[in-house]
Amino acid sequence: MHDRPHGEAPARALPYHEDPAPGSGTLPARAWWAESDAARLSLNGTWAFRLAPTAEGTGSAFLADDPAATASWDRIAVPGHWVLQGHGAPAYTGVAYLFPVDPPRMPDENPTGDHRRVFDLPEGWPADGETVLRFEGVDSCARVWLNGQELGTFQGSRLPHEFAVGHLLRKSGNVLAVRVHQWSAGSYLEDQDMWWLPGIFRDVTLLHRPDRAPADFFVHAGYDHTTGTGTLRVDCDVPGRVTVPELGLDLATGEEATAPVEPWTAETPRRYDGELVTAGERVPLRIGFRTVRIEDGLLKVNGRRILFRGVNRHEFHPETGRTVDLETMREDVLLMKRHNINAVRTSHYPPHPAFLDLCDEYGLWVIDECDLETHGFCWMPDWRGNPVADERWTPALIDRAQRMVERDKNRPSVVIWSLGNECGTGAGLSAMAAWIRERDPSRPVQYEHDLEYPDSDIFSRMYTPHDEVERIGRREEEPLADPELDTHRRSLPFLLVEYAHAMGNGPGGLSEYQRLFETYERLQGGFVWEWIDHGLAKRTPDGRVYYGYGGDFDEDYHDGNFVCDGLLFPDRTPSPGLIEYKKVIEPVRITGDPDAGTVTVANGHDFAGTGHLAFTWTYEVEGRRIAAGDLAVPPLAPGERAELPLPPAPDGAPPGEAVWTVHARLADRTPWAEAGHEVAWGQLTAVPRPAPVPPPGPAQAPRRDGGRITLGPGVFDATTGRLRSLAGVDLTEGPRLDIFRAPTDNDRGMHWEADAQVSVHWERIGLHRARHRTDAVELTDDALTIRTRVAPNSRDLxxxxxYRWTAGEDGALRLTVGVTPEGDWPCPLPRLGLLLGLPAAYGSVTWYGGGPGEAYPDTRAASRLGRYGMTVDELQTPYVRPQENGARADVRWAELRTADGTGLRVTAGPDPFWFTARRWTTGQLDAAEHTPDLEPGDTVWVNLDHAQHGIGTQSCGPAPLPRYHLTAAPAEFGVEFRALSGG
Known part of the structure; x- marks a missing residue:
């Protein structure tokens, strides 16, 4: 008799890399500490490497002691990713798996990298105790041998794994062999929005563990804000003593003691040096006292509600991927601190432990997120097959939670544990939450993707529109069907764990979100998506660096430049979005009433006073400094404000628009910035911009001469009315109406919601192909009037x-433009203004208006009024995928000059304009896929815009708020042109 139907293959055990279990042979998870008096040996460096196409690898030869076994192999750096070192290629998807979804199985095509390192023990390596081999991160599954003996296997790419190896070590010629599979059962749990990058990408270390040394310890350091005391207890698996000399503490492990302390916060990251001493090891401790609780529906630290001014941070480097060195990590933290960021969500996995060390040291709140995302199952009906709802995966889920919590439990910066990201719902998540709460009840647990929040202590959402956020702030959100669950959710504090998608030009709407956070105490801030563009460095044939994204590495499936959505460019240059965010979230607000002669300073810190800041003022007229001085601001506790008198306006100031600027700067050097670093600023108008002065003397009359019309310094085409030259300078394009811009990533919108993409509407109605028709060219005694119709093809829009041109006796040429829409416009306009083409020599720009960086209607908080100078090339913002960029807001006048000083001055009419200048057309900008695609031409194209459509964050969030929509409506605007002589 057969036990199975005829013809069916017998069942076979799954290979280890397809087993949902977390692995075999590894030691229990434990805390991480960077220093002790125990010996350690880094095994980072150059390893022998060979890539095989299947999970079989290269066979067993690389296990042998024989050096010839891998003599012909390639060499790669460990830590590192083999696909970034010439073996295979990276691939990017945001949601989709790059293998058939049949959990836990994998296809036969499974790139597998065999790694081998031969090492000697240092002289005097201790013979007692145990030695542990530690891997900080391997993507995605590893099988490990030492001296021919298999140690075991593991999954969980961004988590540590250790093996006991003391019994296998020899003084010299140790052969460490590691087989790494790109795909494994663990890959189903690691569908984070990032590059797929296999390899041993974090440190490999040999750690001596002396007899009676701790295997693990747990530092409990709470703070009582009512008494100002901290309570310390260090639990350890072996007996020992804990000393904190500064506090006069000397206590046994497991013993509790209380003493007056200064608490740890992200603003005041006070730590105390201590030491854990056992019979086998001395471990330095850096102890931060703080308490995290949810009380009265609010998340509080040390008794106070905190406001997260956060970012989501992936680990990324443009050359080495997720292999990030310590100095780059430090650079990230310093940049965050210098841009007023106070919190990090470690999306979507625990970072390298050294990064959390830096967060402890410099002061950042951290949501530590588990290495878990199953987003690709969202394509299946009801998330069919989702591992978090499949009990076979529960041991792996709990293992991942354990390895995160045990490793990072002693971090004062970690204030929230996150179960993971975008995993749908399932009992596996509940099992993780239960384990975490049992192990560490001192921190709340957060998970966003189950809207009933059975396992979360925090109500968290992503990309929620402003109006809905406000309803949540008022606790007036739409109720859940279950009254008990609804009551639970309404009791929770609210976080936007992702918002303001920072892809390309943007994000817009940050100021409006921040006003909500600061108005409603339930709204405890959010985390911008995300910190850095994940553009991988590529080079043109002539050596210029640019950055690749999905599709640039011959992937057969990819999600394009959706991986470039950060506040930093790949080389860690701050984008305009980061400059805007710094201004929006500044922890000191400076406002005032110039008419009353007062300025108001409000302290928005959660814990710090203003004693570390020095306040100064400047008084400028037309962007030129007239006077400056110190502003005496009394010490302000968190939440306090002071209204102060401004100094009298300086005597003898020239006429013109006058502005006070008040600065808050660091009074002294801090660990993260030098003295004088600007933390916040505010501008107050002392004297408003004067109205445009009418031209002196009688208006000049236009004169027709054959095919030309002359008016003042301008020469026009008699047929079309186009300005062809100004004061002898030939123009490539005379000023004409321009309504299109190269769509931003936010204009392009969410690719899964095509009808919501404003750029789709622009292209459907052909705004990028608008045609101009001249209906009349009219000459009168005082003006040249050109009547035109600007319209897209195939539409009745x-x-x-x-255009009304006038000239007086002062040498200026003035233009007033009136626009009246016809038809039923189905979408906002991209822009409304004038396009002017100048010769390429006009490459130097000076302007008085907003700056120094770009701004758009809903991204202009950081734009401050002043006088600035740059080249045309410097005005460009090098987004990884080129798009509309570089506009300067509120421009009163702008000058473009040649090297000899001759030039053109454009002065605003009744309203300031948006100024943009570039060496390529909008069409060329729109067509470019990467920055090297933009080749400078022989024309400087200048946009003088009356209005721009907002930016928003619709690449993965809300569109611009209605107030920032550029609706087709009657408009009138004007500018004045004046030739400038050289010298």
Whole structure:
């Protein structure tokens, strides 16, 4: 008799890399500490490497002691990713798995990298106790041998794994062999929005563990804000003593003691040096006292509600991927601190432990997130097959939670544990939450992707529109069907764990979100998505660096530049979005009433006073400094404000628009910035911009001469009315109405919601191919009037545009433009203004208006009024995928000059304009896929815009708020042109 139907293959055990179990042979998870008096040996460096196409690897030859076994193999750096070192290629998807979804199975095509390192023990390596081999991170599954003996296997790419190896070590010629599979059962749990990058990408270390040394310890350091005391207890698996000399503490492990302390916060990261001493090891401790609780529906630290001004941070380097060195980690933290960021969500896995060390040291709140995301199952009906709802995976889920919590439990910076990201719902998540709460009840647990929040202590959402966020702040959100669950959710504090998708030009709407956070105490801030563009460095044939994204590495499936959505460019240059965010979240607000002669300073810190800041003022007229001085601001506790008198306006100041700027700067050097670093600023208008002065003397009359019309310094085409030259300078393009911009990533919108993409509407109605028709060229005694119709193809839509040119005796040429829309416009306009083409020599720009960086209607908080100078090339923002960029807001006047000083001055009419200048057309900018695609031409294209459509964050979030929509409506605006002589 057969036990199975005829013809069915017998069942076979799954290979280890397809087993949902977390692995075999590894030691229990434990805390991480960077220093002790125990010996350690880094095994980072150059390893022998060979890539095989299947999970079989290269066979067993690389296990042998024989050096010839891998003599012909390639060499790669460990830590590192083999796909970034010439073996295979990286691939990017945001949601989709790059293998058939049949959990836990994998296809036969499974790139597998065999790694081998031969090492000697240092002289005097201790013979007692145990030695542990530690891997900080291997993507995605590893099988490990030492001196021919298999140690075991493991999954969980961004988590540590250790093996006991003391019995296998020899003084010299140790052969460490590691087989790494790109795909494994663990890959189903690691569908984070990032590059797929296999390899041994974090440190490999040999750690001596002396007899009676701790295997693990847990530092409990709470703070009582009512008494100002801290309570310390260090639990350890072996007996020992804990000393904190500064506090006069000397206590046994497991013993509790209380003493007056200064608490640890992200603003005041006070730590105390201590030491854990056992019979086998001395471990330095850096202890931060703080208490995290949810009380009265609010998340509080040390008794106070805190406000997260956060970012989501992936580990990334443009050359080495997720292998990030310590100095780059430090650079990240310093950049965050210098841009007023106070919190990090470690999306979507625990970072290298050294990064958390830096967060402890410099002061950042941390949501530590488990290495878990199953987003690709969202394509299946009801998330069919989702591992978090499949009990076979529960041991792996709990293992991942354990390895995160045990490793990072002694970090004062970690204030929230996150179960993971975008995993749907399932009992496996509940099992993780239960284990975490049992092990560490001192921190709340957060998970966003189950809207009933059975396992979360925090109500968290992603990309929620402003109006809904406000309803949540008022606790007036739409109720859940289950009254008990609804009551639970309404009792929770609210976090936007992702918002303001920082992809390309943007994000817009940050100021409005921040006002909500600061208005409603339930809204405890959010985390911008995300910190850095994941552009991988590529080079043109002539050596220029640019950055690749999905599709640039011959992937057969990818999600394009959706991986470039950060506040930093790949080389860690701050983007305009980061400069904007710094201003929006500044912890000191400076406002005032110039008419009353007062300025108001409000301290928005959660814990710090203003004693570390020095306040100064400047008084400028037309962007030129007239006077400056110190502003005496009394010490302000958190939440306090002071209204102070401004100094009298300086005597003898020249006429013109006058502005006070008040600065809050660091009074002294800090660990993260030098003295004088600007933390916050505010501007107050002392004297408003004067109204435009009418031209002196009688208006000049235009004169027709054959095919030309002359008016003042301008020469026009008699047929079209286009300005062809100004004061002898030939123009590539005379000023004409321009309504299109190269769509931003946010204009392009969410690719899964095509109807919501404003750029789709622009292209459907052909705004990028608008045609201009001249209906009349009219000469009168005082003006030249050109009547035109600007319209896209195949539509009955149009903008009837009237240009009225005038000139007086002062040498200026003035233009007033009137626009009247026709038809039923189905979408906002991208821009409304004038396009002017100048010769390429006009490459130097000076302007008085907003700056120094770019700004758009809903990204202009950081734009401050002043006088600035740059080249045309410096005005460009090098987004990884080129798009509309570089506009300067509120421009009163702008000058473009040649090297000999000759030039053109453009002065605003009644309203300031948006100024943009570049060496390529909008069409060329729109067509470019990477920065090297933009080749400078022989024209400087200048946009003088009356209005721009907002930016928003619709690449993965809300569109611009309605107030920032550029609706087609009647408009009138004007500018003045004046030639400038050289010298």
């Amino acid at each position: 149009a903008l009837v545009t009237v």
